[in-house]
Amino acid sequence: MFLTFSRLSGLVAALLLAGCAGTPRPVEEPARPQPPASPSAPAPAQQPAAAPAVGGAPAPLPLARPLQAADWSDLPGWAGDAVEEAWPAFLASCRALARQALWQPVCEAARGLGERPAPAAVRRFFESRFSPWRVSNPDGTREGLITGYYEPLIKGSRVRSKAYSWPVLGVPDDLLNIDLGDVFPDLKGQRVRGRLVGNKVLPYYSRADIARMPERFASRTLLYAEDPVELFFLQVQGSGRVQLPDGSMLRLAYGDANGHPYQSIGKWLVDKGEMKLEQASMDGIKAWARANPARLQEMLNANPSYIFFREVSSTANGPVGALGQPLTEGRSMAVDPRSIPLGAPVFLSTTQPNSTQALRRLMLAQDTGSAIKGGVRGDFFWGFGAEAGVRAGRMRQKGEMWVLWPRDQVPR
Missing domain, CATH: 2.40.240.50 (Barwin-like endoglucanases)
Incomplete structure:
Protein backbone atom coordinates (compact mmCIF):
# COMPACT_ATOMS: atom_id res chain seq x y z
CA MET A 1 0.00 0.00 0.00
CA ALA A 43 8.19 -6.73 34.16
CA PRO A 44 8.20 -3.03 34.99
CA ALA A 45 10.62 -0.76 33.22
CA GLN A 46 13.17 1.06 35.32
CA GLN A 47 11.59 4.43 35.99
CA PRO A 48 12.97 7.32 38.04
CA ALA A 49 10.89 8.65 40.89
CA ALA A 50 8.57 11.52 40.06
CA ALA A 51 10.13 14.97 40.37
CA PRO A 52 8.47 17.63 42.53
CA ALA A 53 6.07 19.92 40.70
CA VAL A 54 7.36 23.34 39.71
CA GLY A 55 4.83 25.90 38.53
CA GLY A 56 2.15 23.20 38.20
CA ALA A 57 4.27 20.87 36.03
CA PRO A 58 6.77 18.14 36.97
CA ALA A 59 10.36 19.37 36.98
CA PRO A 60 12.65 17.46 34.60
CA LEU A 61 14.79 14.85 36.25
CA PRO A 62 18.57 14.86 35.84
CA LEU A 63 19.40 11.76 33.82
CA ALA A 64 22.48 9.68 34.48
CA ARG A 65 24.72 8.65 31.60
CA PRO A 66 23.61 5.11 30.69
CA LEU A 67 27.22 3.94 30.20
CA GLN A 68 30.07 5.00 32.49
CA ALA A 69 33.76 4.10 32.13
CA ALA A 70 34.91 1.25 34.40
CA ASP A 71 37.94 -0.99 35.03
CA TRP A 72 38.21 -4.74 34.56
CA SER A 73 38.66 -5.06 38.31
CA ASP A 74 35.12 -3.67 38.75
CA LEU A 75 33.59 -6.76 37.13
CA PRO A 76 32.81 -9.27 39.91
CA GLY A 77 33.65 -12.79 38.80
CA TRP A 78 35.22 -11.82 35.48
CA ALA A 79 38.35 -13.84 36.19
CA GLY A 80 36.31 -16.93 37.05
CA ASP A 81 34.07 -17.01 33.98
CA ALA A 82 34.76 -19.45 31.18
CA VAL A 83 34.65 -16.63 28.63
CA GLU A 84 35.57 -19.03 25.80
CA GLU A 85 32.03 -20.41 26.06
CA ALA A 86 30.76 -17.04 24.81
CA TRP A 87 33.05 -17.10 21.74
CA PRO A 88 30.52 -18.71 19.32
CA ALA A 89 27.92 -16.12 20.36
CA PHE A 90 30.45 -13.32 19.86
CA LEU A 91 31.28 -14.57 16.36
CA ALA A 92 27.54 -14.58 15.65
CA SER A 93 27.35 -10.93 16.74
CA CYS A 94 30.26 -10.15 14.44
CA ARG A 95 28.36 -11.53 11.46
CA ALA A 96 25.89 -8.69 12.00
CA LEU A 97 28.32 -6.02 13.27
CA ALA A 98 31.19 -6.44 10.80
CA ARG A 99 29.53 -4.04 8.35
CA GLN A 100 29.96 -1.20 10.86
CA ALA A 101 33.28 0.66 10.75
CA LEU A 102 33.53 0.70 14.54
CA TRP A 103 33.40 -3.09 14.76
CA GLN A 104 35.33 -4.08 11.65
CA PRO A 105 38.83 -4.21 13.23
CA VAL A 106 37.61 -6.17 16.26
CA CYS A 107 35.61 -8.66 14.22
CA GLU A 108 38.41 -9.18 11.71
CA ALA A 109 40.78 -9.96 14.58
CA ALA A 110 38.22 -12.36 16.06
CA ARG A 111 37.87 -14.25 12.78
CA GLY A 112 41.65 -14.51 12.70
CA LEU A 113 41.56 -16.51 15.95
CA GLY A 114 39.25 -19.10 14.43
CA GLU A 115 36.15 -20.76 15.80
CA ARG A 116 37.79 -22.49 18.78
CA PRO A 117 40.71 -20.51 20.17
CA ALA A 118 42.30 -21.49 23.46
CA PRO A 119 40.58 -20.13 26.60
CA ALA A 120 43.60 -17.96 27.46
CA ALA A 121 43.58 -16.48 23.94
CA VAL A 122 39.89 -15.57 24.24
CA ARG A 123 40.45 -13.81 27.55
CA ARG A 124 43.45 -11.88 26.17
CA PHE A 125 41.37 -10.90 23.16
CA PHE A 126 38.57 -9.34 25.20
CA GLU A 127 40.88 -7.65 27.71
CA SER A 128 43.11 -6.17 25.01
CA ARG A 129 40.44 -5.22 22.49
CA PHE A 130 37.68 -3.94 24.79
CA SER A 131 37.08 -1.63 27.72
CA PRO A 132 34.23 -2.14 30.22
CA TRP A 133 31.50 0.47 30.65
CA ARG A 134 29.11 0.21 33.56
CA VAL A 135 25.40 0.36 32.75
CA SER A 136 23.27 2.73 34.83
CA ASN A 137 19.57 3.48 35.02
CA PRO A 138 18.25 6.97 34.24
CA ASP A 139 18.00 7.71 37.98
CA GLY A 140 21.66 6.80 38.51
CA THR A 141 21.08 3.44 40.18
CA ARG A 142 23.22 0.52 39.01
CA GLU A 143 21.02 -2.46 39.78
CA GLY A 144 18.05 -3.73 37.81
CA LEU A 145 15.80 -6.66 36.99
CA ILE A 146 17.09 -9.78 35.22
CA THR A 147 14.48 -12.24 33.96
CA GLY A 148 14.69 -15.30 31.72
CA TYR A 149 13.14 -16.67 28.56
CA TYR A 150 13.38 -19.83 26.48
CA GLU A 151 12.28 -21.57 23.28
CA PRO A 152 9.19 -23.70 24.01
CA LEU A 153 7.96 -26.84 22.27
CA ILE A 154 4.29 -27.41 21.46
CA LYS A 155 2.44 -30.08 19.50
CA GLY A 156 0.68 -29.18 16.27
CA SER A 157 -0.51 -30.35 12.87
CA ARG A 158 -0.78 -29.03 9.34
CA VAL A 159 -4.33 -30.41 9.22
CA ARG A 160 -7.20 -29.32 11.45
CA LEU A 223 -0.97 -24.86 11.34
CA TYR A 224 -3.13 -26.01 14.26
CA ALA A 225 -2.02 -26.42 17.87
CA GLU A 226 -3.11 -29.19 20.21
CA ASP A 227 -3.27 -27.11 23.40
CA PRO A 228 -4.51 -23.48 23.53
CA VAL A 229 -2.63 -22.64 26.72
CA GLU A 230 0.63 -24.01 25.31
CA LEU A 231 -0.02 -21.88 22.23
CA PHE A 232 -0.61 -18.86 24.47
CA SER A 313 13.86 -23.17 8.48
CA SER A 314 14.42 -25.59 11.33
CA THR A 315 18.09 -25.92 12.21
CA ALA A 316 20.09 -27.20 15.15
CA ASN A 317 20.91 -23.61 16.09
CA GLY A 318 18.86 -21.49 18.46
CA PRO A 319 16.00 -19.20 17.44
CA VAL A 320 16.91 -16.01 15.61
CA GLY A 321 16.96 -12.92 17.81
CA ALA A 322 16.48 -9.24 17.00
CA LEU A 323 20.10 -9.01 15.81
CA GLY A 324 19.25 -11.46 13.05
CA GLN A 325 21.53 -14.18 14.44
CA PRO A 326 20.74 -17.47 16.24
CA LEU A 327 20.66 -17.17 20.01
CA THR A 328 23.13 -19.15 22.10
CA GLU A 329 21.87 -20.98 25.17
CA GLY A 330 23.17 -19.36 28.35
CA ARG A 331 25.17 -16.71 26.49
CA SER A 332 22.58 -14.59 24.67
CA MET A 333 20.34 -12.03 26.31
CA ALA A 334 17.66 -9.51 25.42
CA VAL A 335 18.30 -5.85 26.31
CA ASP A 336 16.83 -2.42 25.72
CA PRO A 337 18.77 -1.21 22.64
CA ARG A 338 18.21 2.40 23.69
CA SER A 339 20.68 1.74 26.51
CA ILE A 340 22.80 -1.18 25.31
CA PRO A 341 23.81 -1.50 21.63
CA LEU A 342 22.63 -4.72 19.99
CA GLY A 343 25.47 -7.14 19.34
CA ALA A 344 27.76 -5.84 22.06
CA PRO A 345 29.32 -8.14 24.68
CA VAL A 346 27.80 -7.59 28.13
CA PHE A 347 29.16 -8.88 31.42
CA LEU A 348 26.26 -9.84 33.69
CA SER A 349 26.41 -10.18 37.46
CA THR A 350 23.25 -11.68 38.92
CA THR A 351 22.10 -14.83 40.72
CA GLN A 352 20.71 -18.20 39.61
CA PRO A 353 16.91 -18.44 39.23
CA ASN A 354 15.09 -18.28 42.56
CA SER A 355 18.46 -18.49 44.36
CA THR A 356 21.25 -16.50 45.94
CA GLN A 357 23.95 -18.46 44.09
CA ALA A 358 26.05 -16.15 41.92
CA LEU A 359 25.58 -16.18 38.15
CA ARG A 360 28.35 -14.09 36.57
CA ARG A 361 29.23 -14.50 32.93
CA LEU A 362 29.95 -12.85 29.62
CA MET A 363 26.79 -12.51 27.52
CA LEU A 364 25.96 -11.08 24.09
CA ALA A 365 23.19 -8.51 23.62
CA GLN A 366 21.46 -10.22 20.69
CA ASP A 367 17.77 -9.76 21.32
CA THR A 368 15.12 -7.30 22.51
CA GLY A 369 11.72 -7.69 24.18
CA SER A 370 8.52 -5.72 24.61
CA ALA A 371 8.93 -5.81 28.41
CA ILE A 372 12.70 -5.26 28.38
CA LYS A 373 12.80 -1.54 29.00
CA GLY A 374 15.34 0.45 30.98
CA GLY A 375 19.09 0.65 31.50
CA VAL A 376 19.97 -2.26 33.77
CA ARG A 377 17.32 -4.63 32.42
CA GLY A 378 18.04 -7.98 30.83
CA ASP A 379 16.33 -11.20 29.74
CA PHE A 380 18.56 -14.28 29.96
CA PHE A 381 18.10 -16.87 27.20
CA TRP A 382 18.07 -20.35 28.78
CA GLY A 383 17.71 -22.40 25.60
CA PHE A 384 15.17 -24.92 24.36
CA GLY A 385 12.71 -27.23 26.07
CA ALA A 386 10.99 -27.93 29.36
CA GLU A 387 14.04 -27.65 31.63
CA ALA A 388 14.97 -24.31 30.09
CA GLY A 389 11.38 -23.22 30.61
CA VAL A 390 11.53 -24.06 34.31
CA ARG A 391 14.71 -22.00 34.76
CA ALA A 392 13.36 -19.11 32.73
CA GLY A 393 10.08 -19.09 34.63
CA ARG A 394 11.83 -18.96 38.00
CA MET A 395 14.25 -16.18 37.08
CA ARG A 396 13.42 -12.79 38.50
CA GLN A 397 16.68 -11.63 40.02
CA LYS A 398 18.51 -8.39 40.71
CA GLY A 399 21.62 -7.79 38.65
CA GLU A 400 24.30 -5.44 37.34
CA MET A 401 25.71 -5.13 33.83
CA TRP A 402 28.80 -3.83 32.04
CA VAL A 403 29.02 -3.29 28.28
CA LEU A 404 32.33 -4.20 26.64
CA TRP A 405 33.12 -1.58 24.02
CA PRO A 406 35.98 -1.47 21.49
CA ARG A 407 39.07 -0.09 23.22
CA ASP A 408 39.79 3.65 22.85
CA GLN A 409 36.25 4.27 21.60
CA VAL A 410 33.52 6.08 23.52
CA PRO A 411 30.01 4.61 23.18
CA ARG A 412 27.37 7.10 22.15
Whole structure:
Protein backbone atom coordinates (compact mmCIF):
# COMPACT_ATOMS: atom_id res chain seq x y z
CA MET A 1 0.00 0.00 0.00
CA PHE A 2 1.39 3.42 -1.01
CA LEU A 3 0.92 6.25 1.45
CA THR A 4 1.94 9.87 0.81
CA PHE A 5 3.85 11.70 3.52
CA SER A 6 0.84 13.81 4.48
CA ARG A 7 -1.45 10.80 4.65
CA LEU A 8 1.13 8.83 6.62
CA SER A 9 1.46 11.70 9.11
CA GLY A 10 -2.29 11.74 9.63
CA LEU A 11 -2.38 7.96 9.93
CA VAL A 12 0.35 8.00 12.58
CA ALA A 13 -1.46 10.65 14.58
CA ALA A 14 -4.69 8.68 14.41
CA LEU A 15 -2.96 5.51 15.52
CA LEU A 16 -1.38 7.25 18.46
CA LEU A 17 -4.72 8.72 19.50
CA ALA A 18 -6.26 5.28 19.14
CA GLY A 19 -3.76 3.96 21.64
CA CYS A 20 -2.44 1.14 19.48
CA ALA A 21 1.26 1.82 19.82
CA GLY A 22 3.19 -1.39 19.34
CA THR A 23 6.60 -2.73 20.19
CA PRO A 24 9.36 -3.63 17.77
CA ARG A 25 10.47 -6.90 19.14
CA PRO A 26 9.79 -10.60 18.99
CA VAL A 27 9.69 -11.60 22.58
CA GLU A 28 7.05 -10.62 25.11
CA GLU A 29 7.74 -10.99 28.82
CA PRO A 30 7.99 -14.67 29.80
CA ALA A 31 5.75 -16.38 32.32
CA ARG A 32 6.95 -16.25 35.93
CA PRO A 33 5.99 -19.30 37.98
CA GLN A 34 7.46 -18.01 41.25
CA PRO A 35 6.10 -15.27 43.53
CA PRO A 36 6.14 -12.37 44.10
CA ALA A 37 5.42 -11.67 40.42
CA SER A 38 2.42 -13.05 38.58
CA PRO A 39 3.50 -15.58 35.98
CA SER A 40 2.99 -13.81 32.74
CA ALA A 41 3.03 -10.20 33.88
CA PRO A 42 5.33 -7.87 31.97
CA ALA A 43 8.19 -6.73 34.16
CA PRO A 44 8.20 -3.03 34.99
CA ALA A 45 10.62 -0.76 33.22
CA GLN A 46 13.17 1.06 35.32
CA GLN A 47 11.59 4.43 35.99
CA PRO A 48 12.97 7.32 38.04
CA ALA A 49 10.89 8.65 40.89
CA ALA A 50 8.57 11.52 40.06
CA ALA A 51 10.13 14.97 40.37
CA PRO A 52 8.47 17.63 42.53
CA ALA A 53 6.07 19.92 40.70
CA VAL A 54 7.36 23.34 39.71
CA GLY A 55 4.83 25.90 38.53
CA GLY A 56 2.15 23.20 38.20
CA ALA A 57 4.27 20.87 36.03
CA PRO A 58 6.77 18.14 36.97
CA ALA A 59 10.36 19.37 36.98
CA PRO A 60 12.65 17.46 34.60
CA LEU A 61 14.79 14.85 36.25
CA PRO A 62 18.57 14.86 35.84
CA LEU A 63 19.40 11.76 33.82
CA ALA A 64 22.48 9.68 34.48
CA ARG A 65 24.72 8.65 31.60
CA PRO A 66 23.61 5.11 30.69
CA LEU A 67 27.22 3.94 30.20
CA GLN A 68 30.07 5.00 32.49
CA ALA A 69 33.76 4.10 32.13
CA ALA A 70 34.91 1.25 34.40
CA ASP A 71 37.94 -0.99 35.03
CA TRP A 72 38.21 -4.74 34.56
CA SER A 73 38.66 -5.06 38.31
CA ASP A 74 35.12 -3.67 38.75
CA LEU A 75 33.59 -6.76 37.13
CA PRO A 76 32.81 -9.27 39.91
CA GLY A 77 33.65 -12.79 38.80
CA TRP A 78 35.22 -11.82 35.48
CA ALA A 79 38.35 -13.84 36.19
CA GLY A 80 36.31 -16.93 37.05
CA ASP A 81 34.07 -17.01 33.98
CA ALA A 82 34.76 -19.45 31.18
CA VAL A 83 34.65 -16.63 28.63
CA GLU A 84 35.57 -19.03 25.80
CA GLU A 85 32.03 -20.41 26.06
CA ALA A 86 30.76 -17.04 24.81
CA TRP A 87 33.05 -17.10 21.74
CA PRO A 88 30.52 -18.71 19.32
CA ALA A 89 27.92 -16.12 20.36
CA PHE A 90 30.45 -13.32 19.86
CA LEU A 91 31.28 -14.57 16.36
CA ALA A 92 27.54 -14.58 15.65
CA SER A 93 27.35 -10.93 16.74
CA CYS A 94 30.26 -10.15 14.44
CA ARG A 95 28.36 -11.53 11.46
CA ALA A 96 25.89 -8.69 12.00
CA LEU A 97 28.32 -6.02 13.27
CA ALA A 98 31.19 -6.44 10.80
CA ARG A 99 29.53 -4.04 8.35
CA GLN A 100 29.96 -1.20 10.86
CA ALA A 101 33.28 0.66 10.75
CA LEU A 102 33.53 0.70 14.54
CA TRP A 103 33.40 -3.09 14.76
CA GLN A 104 35.33 -4.08 11.65
CA PRO A 105 38.83 -4.21 13.23
CA VAL A 106 37.61 -6.17 16.26
CA CYS A 107 35.61 -8.66 14.22
CA GLU A 108 38.41 -9.18 11.71
CA ALA A 109 40.78 -9.96 14.58
CA ALA A 110 38.22 -12.36 16.06
CA ARG A 111 37.87 -14.25 12.78
CA GLY A 112 41.65 -14.51 12.70
CA LEU A 113 41.56 -16.51 15.95
CA GLY A 114 39.25 -19.10 14.43
CA GLU A 115 36.15 -20.76 15.80
CA ARG A 116 37.79 -22.49 18.78
CA PRO A 117 40.71 -20.51 20.17
CA ALA A 118 42.30 -21.49 23.46
CA PRO A 119 40.58 -20.13 26.60
CA ALA A 120 43.60 -17.96 27.46
CA ALA A 121 43.58 -16.48 23.94
CA VAL A 122 39.89 -15.57 24.24
CA ARG A 123 40.45 -13.81 27.55
CA ARG A 124 43.45 -11.88 26.17
CA PHE A 125 41.37 -10.90 23.16
CA PHE A 126 38.57 -9.34 25.20
CA GLU A 127 40.88 -7.65 27.71
CA SER A 128 43.11 -6.17 25.01
CA ARG A 129 40.44 -5.22 22.49
CA PHE A 130 37.68 -3.94 24.79
CA SER A 131 37.08 -1.63 27.72
CA PRO A 132 34.23 -2.14 30.22
CA TRP A 133 31.50 0.47 30.65
CA ARG A 134 29.11 0.21 33.56
CA VAL A 135 25.40 0.36 32.75
CA SER A 136 23.27 2.73 34.83
CA ASN A 137 19.57 3.48 35.02
CA PRO A 138 18.25 6.97 34.24
CA ASP A 139 18.00 7.71 37.98
CA GLY A 140 21.66 6.80 38.51
CA THR A 141 21.08 3.44 40.18
CA ARG A 142 23.22 0.52 39.01
CA GLU A 143 21.02 -2.46 39.78
CA GLY A 144 18.05 -3.73 37.81
CA LEU A 145 15.80 -6.66 36.99
CA ILE A 146 17.09 -9.78 35.22
CA THR A 147 14.48 -12.24 33.96
CA GLY A 148 14.69 -15.30 31.72
CA TYR A 149 13.14 -16.67 28.56
CA TYR A 150 13.38 -19.83 26.48
CA GLU A 151 12.28 -21.57 23.28
CA PRO A 152 9.19 -23.70 24.01
CA LEU A 153 7.96 -26.84 22.27
CA ILE A 154 4.29 -27.41 21.46
CA LYS A 155 2.44 -30.08 19.50
CA GLY A 156 0.68 -29.18 16.27
CA SER A 157 -0.51 -30.35 12.87
CA ARG A 158 -0.78 -29.03 9.34
CA VAL A 159 -4.33 -30.41 9.22
CA ARG A 160 -7.20 -29.32 11.45
CA SER A 161 -8.81 -32.11 13.49
CA LYS A 162 -10.53 -32.66 16.81
CA ALA A 163 -7.13 -33.14 18.45
CA TYR A 164 -5.56 -30.14 16.67
CA SER A 165 -8.06 -27.32 16.45
CA TRP A 166 -6.36 -24.11 17.62
CA PRO A 167 -5.09 -22.03 14.67
CA VAL A 168 -1.56 -20.62 14.69
CA LEU A 169 -1.75 -17.48 12.57
CA GLY A 170 0.66 -15.80 10.22
CA VAL A 171 0.79 -12.02 9.72
CA PRO A 172 -2.52 -10.68 8.31
CA ASP A 173 -2.45 -8.71 5.07
CA ASP A 174 -4.38 -5.78 6.56
CA LEU A 175 -2.07 -5.21 9.55
CA LEU A 176 -0.33 -1.83 9.29
CA ASN A 177 3.08 -1.64 10.97
CA ILE A 178 4.63 1.82 10.80
CA ASP A 179 8.03 2.97 12.05
CA LEU A 180 7.41 6.45 13.43
CA GLY A 181 11.00 7.35 12.56
CA ASP A 182 9.98 7.43 8.89
CA VAL A 183 7.93 10.52 9.72
CA PHE A 184 9.46 11.82 12.94
CA PRO A 185 13.23 11.05 13.17
CA ASP A 186 13.27 11.52 16.94
CA LEU A 187 10.91 8.54 17.24
CA LYS A 188 13.11 6.13 15.27
CA GLY A 189 12.43 2.54 16.34
CA GLN A 190 9.01 3.30 17.81
CA ARG A 191 6.19 1.57 15.96
CA VAL A 192 2.41 1.72 15.78
CA ARG A 193 0.03 -0.89 14.43
CA GLY A 194 -3.53 -0.63 13.17
CA ARG A 195 -5.86 -1.16 10.20
CA LEU A 196 -7.56 1.04 7.62
CA VAL A 197 -11.35 1.06 7.47
CA GLY A 198 -12.40 3.36 4.66
CA ASN A 199 -10.70 6.65 5.42
CA LYS A 200 -10.37 5.91 9.11
CA VAL A 201 -7.55 4.28 11.04
CA LEU A 202 -8.58 1.95 13.85
CA PRO A 203 -6.64 -0.18 16.33
CA TYR A 204 -6.02 -3.68 15.03
CA TYR A 205 -8.25 -6.51 16.20
CA SER A 206 -7.79 -7.66 19.80
CA ARG A 207 -7.34 -11.29 20.83
CA ALA A 208 -11.06 -11.53 21.54
CA ASP A 209 -11.87 -10.13 18.08
CA ILE A 210 -9.53 -12.61 16.39
CA ALA A 211 -11.09 -15.53 18.28
CA ARG A 212 -14.59 -14.32 17.36
CA MET A 213 -13.84 -14.04 13.62
CA PRO A 214 -11.97 -17.21 12.63
CA GLU A 215 -13.16 -17.00 9.02
CA ARG A 216 -11.42 -13.62 8.55
CA PHE A 217 -8.03 -15.16 9.42
CA ALA A 218 -8.49 -18.64 7.94
CA SER A 219 -6.22 -17.88 4.98
CA ARG A 220 -3.40 -16.86 7.34
CA THR A 221 -3.41 -20.14 9.31
CA LEU A 222 0.04 -21.75 9.39
CA LEU A 223 -0.97 -24.86 11.34
CA TYR A 224 -3.13 -26.01 14.26
CA ALA A 225 -2.02 -26.42 17.87
CA GLU A 226 -3.11 -29.19 20.21
CA ASP A 227 -3.27 -27.11 23.40
CA PRO A 228 -4.51 -23.48 23.53
CA VAL A 229 -2.63 -22.64 26.72
CA GLU A 230 0.63 -24.01 25.31
CA LEU A 231 -0.02 -21.88 22.23
CA PHE A 232 -0.61 -18.86 24.47
CA PHE A 233 2.75 -19.33 26.17
CA LEU A 234 4.39 -19.80 22.77
CA GLN A 235 3.07 -16.34 21.96
CA VAL A 236 4.39 -15.02 25.26
CA GLN A 237 7.88 -16.28 24.39
CA GLY A 238 7.59 -15.02 20.82
CA SER A 239 9.10 -18.05 19.05
CA GLY A 240 9.37 -21.79 19.44
CA ARG A 241 9.26 -25.23 17.88
CA VAL A 242 6.29 -27.38 16.89
CA GLN A 243 6.30 -31.19 16.87
CA LEU A 244 4.07 -32.59 14.13
CA PRO A 245 2.19 -35.92 14.45
CA ASP A 246 4.85 -37.78 12.45
CA GLY A 247 7.53 -36.64 14.91
CA SER A 248 9.11 -34.05 12.63
CA MET A 249 9.81 -30.54 13.89
CA LEU A 250 9.28 -27.06 12.49
CA ARG A 251 10.24 -23.70 13.92
CA LEU A 252 8.08 -20.61 14.31
CA ALA A 253 9.54 -17.13 14.60
CA TYR A 254 7.91 -13.86 15.56
CA GLY A 255 6.09 -12.28 12.64
CA ASP A 256 4.31 -9.27 14.12
CA ALA A 257 1.91 -8.20 16.88
CA ASN A 258 -1.54 -6.63 16.92
CA GLY A 259 -0.31 -3.63 18.91
CA HIS A 260 -2.57 -4.05 21.94
CA PRO A 261 -0.94 -3.80 25.39
CA TYR A 262 0.13 -7.04 27.02
CA GLN A 263 -1.90 -8.04 30.09
CA SER A 264 -1.08 -10.88 32.48
CA ILE A 265 -3.57 -13.73 32.56
CA GLY A 266 -1.98 -14.82 35.84
CA LYS A 267 -2.88 -11.47 37.37
CA TRP A 268 -6.37 -11.75 35.88
CA LEU A 269 -6.89 -15.12 37.61
CA VAL A 270 -5.63 -13.72 40.92
CA ASP A 271 -7.79 -10.59 40.64
CA LYS A 272 -10.84 -12.76 39.89
CA GLY A 273 -10.19 -14.80 43.02
CA GLU A 274 -9.61 -17.97 40.98
CA MET A 275 -6.23 -18.65 42.60
CA LYS A 276 -3.70 -17.19 44.99
CA LEU A 277 -0.64 -15.36 43.73
CA GLU A 278 1.70 -18.20 44.67
CA GLN A 279 -0.45 -20.58 42.59
CA ALA A 280 -0.33 -18.43 39.46
CA SER A 281 2.46 -20.35 37.79
CA MET A 282 2.52 -21.72 34.27
CA ASP A 283 1.46 -25.12 35.60
CA GLY A 284 -1.21 -23.49 37.77
CA ILE A 285 -2.69 -21.68 34.78
CA LYS A 286 -2.73 -24.89 32.74
CA ALA A 287 -4.46 -26.75 35.58
CA TRP A 288 -7.10 -24.01 35.88
CA ALA A 289 -7.75 -24.17 32.13
CA ARG A 290 -8.27 -27.95 32.26
CA ALA A 291 -10.68 -27.55 35.17
CA ASN A 292 -12.59 -24.67 33.57
CA PRO A 293 -12.89 -25.37 29.82
CA ALA A 294 -16.00 -23.22 29.49
CA ARG A 295 -14.04 -20.17 30.67
CA LEU A 296 -10.85 -20.87 28.71
CA GLN A 297 -11.42 -18.23 26.03
CA GLU A 298 -12.48 -15.70 28.68
CA MET A 299 -9.12 -16.19 30.41
CA LEU A 300 -7.13 -15.94 27.18
CA ASN A 301 -9.03 -12.81 26.13
CA ALA A 302 -7.88 -11.09 29.33
CA ASN A 303 -4.67 -10.46 27.37
CA PRO A 304 -5.70 -8.46 24.25
CA SER A 305 -2.17 -8.69 22.80
CA TYR A 306 -1.75 -11.24 20.01
CA ILE A 307 1.41 -12.48 18.30
CA PHE A 308 1.50 -13.59 14.67
CA PHE A 309 4.19 -16.01 13.53
CA ARG A 310 6.16 -16.94 10.45
CA GLU A 311 7.60 -20.34 9.69
CA VAL A 312 11.39 -20.45 9.37
CA SER A 313 13.86 -23.17 8.48
CA SER A 314 14.42 -25.59 11.33
CA THR A 315 18.09 -25.92 12.21
CA ALA A 316 20.09 -27.20 15.15
CA ASN A 317 20.91 -23.61 16.09
CA GLY A 318 18.86 -21.49 18.46
CA PRO A 319 16.00 -19.20 17.44
CA VAL A 320 16.91 -16.01 15.61
CA GLY A 321 16.96 -12.92 17.81
CA ALA A 322 16.48 -9.24 17.00
CA LEU A 323 20.10 -9.01 15.81
CA GLY A 324 19.25 -11.46 13.05
CA GLN A 325 21.53 -14.18 14.44
CA PRO A 326 20.74 -17.47 16.24
CA LEU A 327 20.66 -17.17 20.01
CA THR A 328 23.13 -19.15 22.10
CA GLU A 329 21.87 -20.98 25.17
CA GLY A 330 23.17 -19.36 28.35
CA ARG A 331 25.17 -16.71 26.49
CA SER A 332 22.58 -14.59 24.67
CA MET A 333 20.34 -12.03 26.31
CA ALA A 334 17.66 -9.51 25.42
CA VAL A 335 18.30 -5.85 26.31
CA ASP A 336 16.83 -2.42 25.72
CA PRO A 337 18.77 -1.21 22.64
CA ARG A 338 18.21 2.40 23.69
CA SER A 339 20.68 1.74 26.51
CA ILE A 340 22.80 -1.18 25.31
CA PRO A 341 23.81 -1.50 21.63
CA LEU A 342 22.63 -4.72 19.99
CA GLY A 343 25.47 -7.14 19.34
CA ALA A 344 27.76 -5.84 22.06
CA PRO A 345 29.32 -8.14 24.68
CA VAL A 346 27.80 -7.59 28.13
CA PHE A 347 29.16 -8.88 31.42
CA LEU A 348 26.26 -9.84 33.69
CA SER A 349 26.41 -10.18 37.46
CA THR A 350 23.25 -11.68 38.92
CA THR A 351 22.10 -14.83 40.72
CA GLN A 352 20.71 -18.20 39.61
CA PRO A 353 16.91 -18.44 39.23
CA ASN A 354 15.09 -18.28 42.56
CA SER A 355 18.46 -18.49 44.36
CA THR A 356 21.25 -16.50 45.94
CA GLN A 357 23.95 -18.46 44.09
CA ALA A 358 26.05 -16.15 41.92
CA LEU A 359 25.58 -16.18 38.15
CA ARG A 360 28.35 -14.09 36.57
CA ARG A 361 29.23 -14.50 32.93
CA LEU A 362 29.95 -12.85 29.62
CA MET A 363 26.79 -12.51 27.52
CA LEU A 364 25.96 -11.08 24.09
CA ALA A 365 23.19 -8.51 23.62
CA GLN A 366 21.46 -10.22 20.69
CA ASP A 367 17.77 -9.76 21.32
CA THR A 368 15.12 -7.30 22.51
CA GLY A 369 11.72 -7.69 24.18
CA SER A 370 8.52 -5.72 24.61
CA ALA A 371 8.93 -5.81 28.41
CA ILE A 372 12.70 -5.26 28.38
CA LYS A 373 12.80 -1.54 29.00
CA GLY A 374 15.34 0.45 30.98
CA GLY A 375 19.09 0.65 31.50
CA VAL A 376 19.97 -2.26 33.77
CA ARG A 377 17.32 -4.63 32.42
CA GLY A 378 18.04 -7.98 30.83
CA ASP A 379 16.33 -11.20 29.74
CA PHE A 380 18.56 -14.28 29.96
CA PHE A 381 18.10 -16.87 27.20
CA TRP A 382 18.07 -20.35 28.78
CA GLY A 383 17.71 -22.40 25.60
CA PHE A 384 15.17 -24.92 24.36
CA GLY A 385 12.71 -27.23 26.07
CA ALA A 386 10.99 -27.93 29.36
CA GLU A 387 14.04 -27.65 31.63
CA ALA A 388 14.97 -24.31 30.09
CA GLY A 389 11.38 -23.22 30.61
CA VAL A 390 11.53 -24.06 34.31
CA ARG A 391 14.71 -22.00 34.76
CA ALA A 392 13.36 -19.11 32.73
CA GLY A 393 10.08 -19.09 34.63
CA ARG A 394 11.83 -18.96 38.00
CA MET A 395 14.25 -16.18 37.08
CA ARG A 396 13.42 -12.79 38.50
CA GLN A 397 16.68 -11.63 40.02
CA LYS A 398 18.51 -8.39 40.71
CA GLY A 399 21.62 -7.79 38.65
CA GLU A 400 24.30 -5.44 37.34
CA MET A 401 25.71 -5.13 33.83
CA TRP A 402 28.80 -3.83 32.04
CA VAL A 403 29.02 -3.29 28.28
CA LEU A 404 32.33 -4.20 26.64
CA TRP A 405 33.12 -1.58 24.02
CA PRO A 406 35.98 -1.47 21.49
CA ARG A 407 39.07 -0.09 23.22
CA ASP A 408 39.79 3.65 22.85
CA GLN A 409 36.25 4.27 21.60
CA VAL A 410 33.52 6.08 23.52
CA PRO A 411 30.01 4.61 23.18
CA ARG A 412 27.37 7.10 22.15
